[in-house]
Amino acid sequence: MRVAIVDESAARASIIEEGLSALDGCEIFVIGERHGLLARIAEIGPDIVLMDLGNPSRDVLEEYFAVSRALDRPIAMFVDESDEESIAASVEAGVSAYVVDGLAAKRIRPLLDLAVRRFNAFARLQSDLDEVKGKLAERETIDRAKRILMDSRGFGEPQAYGEMRKAAMDQGRRIVDIAEAIVTAHELMGGK
Numbered sequence: 219m220r221v222a223i224v225d226e227s228a229a230r231a232s233i234i235e236e237g238l239s240a241l242d243g244c245e246i247f248v249i250g251e252r253h254g255l256l257a258r259i260a261e262i263g264p265d266i267v268l269m270d271l272g273n274p275s276r277d278v279l280e281e282y283f284a285v286s287r288a289l290d291r292p293i294a295m296f297v298d299e300s301d302e303e304s305i306a307a308s309v310e311a312g313v314s315a316y317v318v319d320g321l322a323a324k325r326i327r328p329l330l331d332l333a334v335r336r337f338n339a340f341a342r343l344q345s346d347l348d349e350v351k352g353k354l355a356e357r358e359t360i361d362r363a364k365r366i367l368m369d370s371r372g373f374g375e376p377q378a379y380g381e382m383r384k385a386a387m388d389q390g391r392r393i394v395d396i397a398e399a400i401v402t403a404h405e406l407m408g409g410k
Contacts, residue, residue: 219241219243219244219245219265219266220244220245220247220262220263220264220265220266221238221244221245221246221247221264221265221266221267221268221330222247222248222249222259222262222264222266222267222268223235223246223247223248223249223268223269223270224249224255224259224267224268224269224270224282225248225249225250225269225270225271226250226251226252226272227270227272228248228250230270230272230321231248231250231270233270233321233322233323233326234268234270234296234321234323234326235248236323236326237322237323237324237325237326237327238326238327238330240327241327247262247264249262252278252281255285256285256288256289259285259289264291265291265292265334266291266292266293266294266330266333266334267289267291267292267293267294268293268294268296268326268330269282269286269293269294269295269296270295270296270321271295271296271297272297272298273297273298273299274297279297279304279307280307282295283307283308283310283311283313284311286308286311286312286313287311287312289312291337292314292315292333292334292336292337292338293312293313293314293315293333293337294313294314294315294316294317294329294330294332294333295308295313295315295316295317296317296321297316297317297318297319298318298319299318299319300316300318305318312340314332314333314334314336314337314340315329315332315333315336317329356394356397359394359397359398359401360379360382360393360394360397362397362401363378363382363396363397363398363400363401364378364379364382364397365378366400366401366404366409367381367382367400370404382396382397382400
């Protein structure tokens, strides 16, 4: 496992490193400055990012939340104190674990596990949502193509669908591809 630790304080970063020392096969990379952070993380390609911010100003916290939004990996963020607004912003930014006043070597491993599990659970939910949205969009395209065929060719709904299904089978394509072609052709001919 590749772990990136983002911390401007070497002393605090060493606490995290100590907490990770019990993990076998763990490569640890410490990033000690904010400048070029995204590029540096991209170079490392970590499996998880641990950010220890201590007591950041609102601007610094917002900067790290922007980094969190850009990363597609589990993130655990440690801060000394927080408020409801910061906690809500961390969730919106995709932070998997937001830990307030909890930086201790013995807590690192369980928090790392939590961050990875929450990230994976959220990724599964996002994937499921994307799949459902895709199917809904396909269904809407097919329904629109059926309406076009019904209006332009005088077909009933079963016949319109049957024609699209037959064309899909004859051409070795998916029915949604045929529906998209019908909708596109209709739009090119000035239809709405």
